[in-house]
Amino acid sequence: MRERSLEVIEVSKSFPTAQGRLQVLDGVSFSQARGEVLSIVGASGSGKTTLLRIVAGLDTPDDGVLRLNGREIDGPGPERSLIFQQFGLMPWLSVVENVLFGLAPSGLSKTEQADRAKDAIGRVGLQGFEDFHPKALSGGMQQRVGIARALAVGPRLLLCDEPFASVDAMTRQTMQTDLLNIVTREGVTVLLVTHDIEEALFLGDRVVVFSSRPARVIEEIDVEIPKPREHSVRTSTGFQEQRAMVWELLQATA
Numbered sequence: 440m441r442e443r444s445l446e447v448i449e450v451s452k453s454f455p456t457a458q459g460r461l462q463v464l465d466g467v468s469f470s471q472a473r474g475e476v477l478s479i480v481g482a483s484g485s486g487k488t489t490l491l492r493i494v495a496g497l498d499t500p501d502d503g504v505l506r507l508n509g510r511e512i513d514g515p516g517p518e519r520s521l522i523f524q525q526f527g528l529m530p531w532l533s534v535v536e537n538v539l540f541g542l543a544p545s546g547l548s549k550t551e552q553a554d555r556a557k558d559a560i561g562r563v564g565l566q567g568f569e570d571f572h573p574k575a576l577s578g579g580m581q582q583r584v585g586i587a588r589a590l591a592v593g594p595r596l597l598l599c600d601e602p603f604a605s606v607d608a609m610t611r612q613t614m615q616t617d618l619l620n621i622v623t624r625e626g627v628t629v630l631l632v633t634h635d636i637e638e639a640l641f642l643g644d645r646v647v648v649f650s651s652r653p654a655r656v657i658e659e660i661d662v663e664i665p666k667p668r669e670h671s672v673r674t675s676t677g678f679q680e681q682r683a684m685v686w687e688l689l690q691a692t693a
């Protein structure tokens with residue numbers, strides 16, 4: 440058994456609403472090995488973002504425990520990096536300034552921050568683009584700036600909340616391949632939430648299937664597609680079968 444990274448144990452969460460409390464997570468449990476890419480797939484409104492915010496330490500559960508590398512999560516920390524929808528880039532800052540922005544709270548010296556930023560930009564293949572502004576880059580390159588910013592802090596866990604939800608289908612597939620190549624090469628542990636079954640399977644070593652709200656774990660699936668994964672695996676029989684199976688599971692809980 441590989442070393443444990445994230446452990447989520449019986450996590451429940453509800454929110455107060457005008458109609459009383461809205462139960463969003465109901466005893467969610469799963470764990471993740473170091474270096475694993477784990478996808479959580481669930482319908483819109485099932486509670487995926489709520490879970491990710493709790494893992495990030497931006498919100499607290501009503502019940503349950505979360506640990507990262509054996510330490511209880513009780514707030515935000517630099518060992519967890521979030522990649523936002525639309526990559527969260529500041530349009531008025533250059534590539535290197537956007538990456539440095541993520542390092543600002545680190546307490547590292549200016550020289551160390553500059554070294555780390557340069558290194559992260561190189562690791563996502565953007566050397567030479569340091570002084571470009573986001574709007575001068577393609578969507579795929581903007582995504583890589585977002586990844587570089589997240590990697591620069593040296594996270595133990597990379598959290599992705601539907602990172603490709605707002606891009607067109609073809610760009611999305613290219614970006615998925617790109618993200619997968621980078622995180623595979625870097626050996627980063629990734630927790631990704633999405634409503635997109637194909638995305639969950641293409642990126643994940645394992646897929647956790649959420650029920651509709653309140654979210655419970657209804658299935659955990661090993662994705663038996665070797666890495667590196669080419670775009671063409673999407674049309675393979677094994678992939679199509681797993682996709683159909685997850686679809687059935689999600690239908691049954693809708």
Ligand SMILES: Nc1ncnc2c1ncn2[C@@H]1O[C@H](COP(=O)(O)OP(=O)(O)O)[C@@H](O)[C@H]1O
Nearest residue numbers: 454455463481482483484485486487488489490
């Ligand atoms: N702070 C909040 N207060 C009240 N309701 C919330 C809050 N955050 C999320 N919700 C509700 O919780 C449910 C799950 O939301 P969310 O976790 O964003 O789902 P998903 O990311 O799977 O689409 C939704 O019905 C949403 O309206």
Ligand SMILES: [Mg+2]
Nearest residue numbers: 487488489600
């Ligand atoms: Mg969401």
